[in-house]
Amino acid sequence: MHIIEINQLTKYYGKSRGIVDVSFNVEEGEIFGFIGPNGAGKSTTIRTLLALIYPTSGSAKIFGKDCIQYGPEIRREIGYLPSEVFYYDNMKVLDVLKYSASFYNKDCKERLYELADIMDLDLNRKVNDLSYGNKKKVGIVQGLLHSPKLIILDEPTSGLDPLMQQKFFDLIHEENKKGATILFSSHILNEVQKLCHRVAIIKEGKIIKVEDIETLKQSNYKKFRIDMTDTITDTYFDVEGVTNLSIHDQHVTFLFSGDINVIISQLSQKRLKNLIVEEPTLDEIFMHYYVKEA
Amino acid sequence: MNIVLRELRANMKALIIWCVMQVFLIYVGMLKYAGMAEAGNSVNDLLAGLPEIFKTMFGLSTFDLTHVGGYYGVFFLYFILLGSIHAVMLGAVIISKEERDKTADFLLTKPVSRVRIITSKLVAALINIVAFNLTTLIASIIIVDMYNQGQSITGDIIKLMIALFIIQLIFLSVGVGTAVMTRNTKKATSVSTAVLLITFILSMAIDMYSKIENLKYLTPFKYFEARQLMFGGQFEAVFIVLSALIVIVLVTVTYIFYKKRDMQV
Numbered sequence: 001m002h003i004i005e006i007n008q009l010t011k012y013y014g015k016s017r018g019i020v021d022v023s024f025n026v027e028e029g030e031i032f033g034f035i036g037p038n039g040a041g042k043s044t045t046i047r048t049l050l051a052l053i054y055p056t057s058g059s060a061k062i063f064g065k066d067c068i069q070y071g072p073e074i075r076r077e078i079g080y081l082p083s084e085v086f087y088y089d090n091m092k093v094l095d096v097l098k099y100s101a102s103f104y105n106k107d108c109k110e111r112l113y114e115l116a117d118i119m120d121l122d123l124n125r126k127v128n129d130l131s132y133g134n135k136k137k138v139g140i141v142q143g144l145l146h147s148p149k150l151i152i153l154d155e156p157t158s159g160l161d162p163l164m165q166q167k168f169f170d171l172i173h174e175e176n177k178k179g180a181t182i183l184f185s186s187h188i189l190n191e192v193q194k195l196c197h198r199v200a201i202i203k204e205g206k207i208i209k210v211e212d213i214e215t216l217k218q219s220n221y222k223k224f225r226i227d228m229t230d231t232i233t234d235t236y237f238d239v240e241g242v243t244n245l246s247i248h249d250q251h252v253t254f255l256f257s258g259d260i261n262v263i264i265s266q267l268s269q270k271r272l273k274n275l276i277v278e279e280p281t282l283d284e285i286f287m288h289y290y291v292k293e294a
Numbered sequence: 295m296n297i298v299l300r301e302l303r304a305n306m307k308a309l310i311i312w313c314v315m316q317v318f319l320i321y322v323g324m325l326k327y328a329g330m331a332e333a334g335n336s337v338n339d340l341l342a343g344l345p346e347i348f349k350t351m352f353g354l355s356t357f358d359l360t361h362v363g364g365y366y367g368v369f370f371l372y373f374i375l376l377g378s379i380h381a382v383m384l385g386a387v388i389i390s391k392e393e394r395d396k397t398a399d400f401l402l403t404k405p406v407s408r409v410r411i412i413t414s415k416l417v418a419a420l421i422n423i424v425a426f427n428l429t430t431l432i433a434s435i436i437i438v439d440m441y442n443q444g445q446s447i448t449g450d451i452i453k454l455m456i457a458l459f460i461i462q463l464i465f466l467s468v469g470v471g472t473a474v475m476t477r478n479t480k481k482a483t484s485v486s487t488a489v490l491l492i493t494f495i496l497s498m499a500i501d502m503y504s505k506i507e508n509l510k511y512l513t514p515f516k517y518f519e520a521r522q523l524m525f526g527g528q529f530e531a532v533f534i535v536l537s538a539l540i541v542i543v544l545v546t547v548t549y550i551f552y553k554k555r556d557m558q559v
Contacts, residue, residue, distance in 0.1 A: 013556075047399075047557070050402070050403045051402070052398070052399060052402055052403065052556070052557040053556035053557060054554070054556060072405050072406055072407045072410075073405070074405075075403060075404060075405040075406075076405040078403070080399075080403045082399040082400075082403075084396065086395060086396035086397055086399070086400070087397060087400060088304075088395065088397055089395065090304075099296065099300060100400070100404070102296040103296065103404035103405055103406060104405065142400070
């Protein structure tokens with residue numbers, strides 16, 4: 001069964017674009033990455049799924065039911081972590097979490113304390129005394145305490161330190177093993193690659209691609225930046241796998257995907273002043289997708 | 295139920311302050327009455343000498359201030375002003391604060407319908423204005439009784455508090471109505487208090503110029519006046535119907551708008 005089924009979903013805010021014709025499905029039990037730069041429409045899609053905003057056209061189903069019409073019923077089994085976390089400032093963390101738990105017809109107390117313990121969250125502090133990262137932790141506990149079947153995470157890792165990110169990823173893996181489906185939005189390719197089974201790429205409100213993470217990994221791009229000792233012609237880099245080549249005198253940059261040894265042996269024939277190999281930014285990857293499609 | 299409790303707790307402090315203020319106002323007011331009653335008719339003579347506009351502004355035009363009922367009638371004007379300010383602010387804020395504090399993404403992603411959210415918030419607001427009203431009622435009965443040497447006016451006080459309650463209801467619905475239509479707390483509170491002040495000033499203008507008497511249907515402050523309700527007077531059916539209509543229309547609008555709107559981040 002499709003846990004999420006999005007069908008030509010379109011949302012305009014007045015005249016400005018939110019998302020256009022977004023369609024994809026999320027299957028039961030998978031961790032689905034939703035990736036794109038800021039302002040691409042990730043949050044718009046997610047907030048429509050949660051009926052916080054209404055679609056201009058198109059529709060979406062969760063658990064096979066229309067997400068607007070059956071909103072309250074569907075949301076019993078959804079845990080949601082918003083990208084920006086805000087909670088009632090004057091309340092203690094424990095009270096916020098208890099308030100959150102009071103909406104579900106089950107006893108979430110044990111899980112609440114368990115999660116707070118894992119995330120190392122002080123329950124007795126007031127929300128407005130918390131740092132951004134700690135608020136994020138409140139959000140995580142709040143989103144998971146009722147053991148939902150579908151977990152929707154909107155850029156969950158921003159503000160968390162690496163140790164906490166790791167604990168959080170473990171937690172997500174564990175929930176997934178217990179059967180939860182996860183929709184994970186992010187603008188960091190790396191973290192999506194680590195966690196997700198499949199990924200949808202969105203840019204400027206449109207889905208560019210829905211792809212298996214394995215396929216994405218195979219087209220694993222590296223960005224090369226090289227300072228040569230001599231000027232060089234662009235035919236020298238006429239190697240399979242080189243894209244986005246630019247040469248300014250002795251300074252060369254390009255993206256490379258394929259067998260790393262091929263390009264290294266090619267480079268070893270020249271004297272280099274400097275060589276930097278790095279992960280391309282998301283934008284560069286997206287650039288590539290555009291080039292590929294054109 | 296959980297939303298109602300949450301709202302009651304969130305508004306508890308403000309409510310207590312309002313109620314204490316109200317009791318204090320009544321106490322100080324009646325203390326002043328004791329002085330006036332002793333001075334006797336000279337007070338009325340003094341007031342008679344004041345310009346009409348001045349008297350209208352302070353609600354002094356028609357009452358015998360040396361009589362406890364007359365004095366309380368003047369007081370009532372301040373109660374409805376305070377009661378309506380309390381109600382209008384409460385209504386405007388209770389709805390719009392979720393978006394102001396950006397907690398809408400929390401509350402609305404819980405398994406509750408928007409209708410239930412509005413209903414819960416209205417119930418909580420209703421409990422607040424009832425508490426305000428009952429405090430005013432009980433404090434009035436007790437404190438007036440302390441200074442009253444003549445006949446009891448408890449019956450009149452109860453009648454006035456019913457009028458106060460209807461006006462509170464009207465302004466609560468004005469508050470929630472503007473909150474869903476204006477989409478943010480600042481605008482909601484300023485628009486709804488503007489409505490309140492304009493209708494209040496209009497009610498005073500009507501007192502001063504009898505020519506515009508027909509405008510009285512536009513301002514809730516003219517619907518139930520102490521001088522008409524006290525001393526054996528009655529509620530006018532037309533104004534009760536009008537009040538009910540205003541409340542029903544605004545509350546319906548609140549539900550419809552809130553159900554349809556996009557929550558802002």
